[in-house]
Amino acid sequence: MLRREQNDVLTQTGPNTPGGRLFRSYWIPALVAEELPDNECAPVRVKLLSERLLAFRDTHGRYGLIDEFCAHRGVSLFFGRNEEGGLRCPYHGWKYDYTGQCLEVPSEPEASGFCGKIKLKSYPLVERGGVLWTHMGPVDRRPRLPEWEFALVPREQSFITKRLQECNWLQAMEGGIDSSHVSFLHRGELGSDPLFKGAKGNQYNLHDAKPVFEVAESPGGLYVGARRNAENGNYYWRITQWVMPSFTMIPPRGDHPVHGHFWIPIDDENCWAWSFDYHAVRALTANEVAAMRSGKGIHVQYVPGTFRPLANKDNDYLIDRQAQKAGRTYSGVAGIAMQDASLQESMGPIVDRTKENLVSTDNGIIMARHRLLRAIKNLADKDVTPPGVDPAHQRVRSASVILEPDQAFMDAALGALTVRAGIAHATV
């Protein structure tokens, strides 16, 4: 349960909001690089943190993320001409470069220097790992570029998608650290999904349906450990990483690629669910990539030409009551991603957390909210850089490991919880 004012702080991320200031402390994923495939390609509308923006790639390959609307009379530059080093408004020919600087105002004498006085708001847009990242905070507080492992491995080792999720970012993100729902909602997928099945660790999941949870603070966020009984009195641990504000990495299963998410606010009632898979030491196989492209694992199939999932609220998520009754899926919705999204969207655009009744196993969610609120306050009151900004906080891994019974999982598995170049994830 949260008080209403706490819920507002956490769920509102527009300009000049405390939560918005938090998000503007980080490099966040804005587009998949394929959205701007070529120099002078069509610009792309982008809404992030409740700001309407336009992304484009100019003649020289420079990426720009600028205010969507022309400074002259407010026309959307989506209709602009991407030509000769800038984006030209088709209405009266005003032209802007990738920083938003106006280069030409054809109606004014060139010598007047008028165009030099016009500049649209802009943010940096940087490609890393097949993702275009932006930082929407003040220039003087711009952190070093992100160092998430999935974005640094060779491209053939990763697969990254995004999908529209039609609810507030927080209720989507909270699903990523709510380990206790997996035994219900996703129980069908452990044995059937090609990106999960076959791991020895799955047997521990199936034999011990009541894991015990432990939560500990990490430098950038939280470790959420789920412990099950293993052989010889040892424990099988699945350790999820949550790094502020909205990165989660799911523990690996066998030699399958590791996956995780970012949840990035579009506005307060919609977010991008970014889903990544990668393997630290090998290329993804053709079968793995084919499975991901077909919507297996944490990915989805799309409405063609969009990032909207094919199963969405307009078609009741293609719910199949026969599959539900037969136990092929627990909720009747197919696929892990849409099983989560369908329920999270059903909460409404912004769930009212004053009415919820949390229980002990929700402490991962409780602690994440606590850390977010504390970081927002420290940033607002004392200008403290929030956890997760430092690239050192981003060089993390999830892990699945067998540990002796009395060990603190975050200490015993510390080596497995940080990036080790050339070494695969610790996994069972």
Next chain:
Amino acid sequence: MASESARANAASEVGYRIDDVNWRQRSVKVMALDRHSEAVVRRLAQQRWGGTTFFTAAAFAPRPDTDGQLSMVNWLSDLAGRTKDLVDELDTIDLVAMVATAGEAVPVASVIGEAARTKRVTTIAFVLGSASTPPEALSKTLAQLRPWALMLVMAGSEEAIAEALAALRA
């Protein structure tokens, strides 16, 4: 025509959600397991709570009494120092929240945990100071808590415990 889900998920539908109170006050017992956590629990108790009461078991001594059994009396008390009977205190409650200090011996956890299990009461444990405690010392505390806590939180601060209790409607 819009689907059921499209209509139901819309912002305009939020106002039609039932607005009645959907919960009753929970009864939570917060128990300090060692001297340091007793001080923490005393500070927590000064905040406003609903159905939550605070105790200390810091006086627990894992010495058998004359019958060779662990003593079940004279170690649990409320914060005013009045001795309490553990079994009585667990009647009709919803949650026991144990508070321990990393590195401290907390043998009382097993007594509380066993009683809670018998009474079918959920237990949660908060461990303070884990980040600054050597792993071997922390392991000793965890070994005594783990069998008896459905959820274990390595809390970074007292404030985190307070927030967690509030989130659980304590």
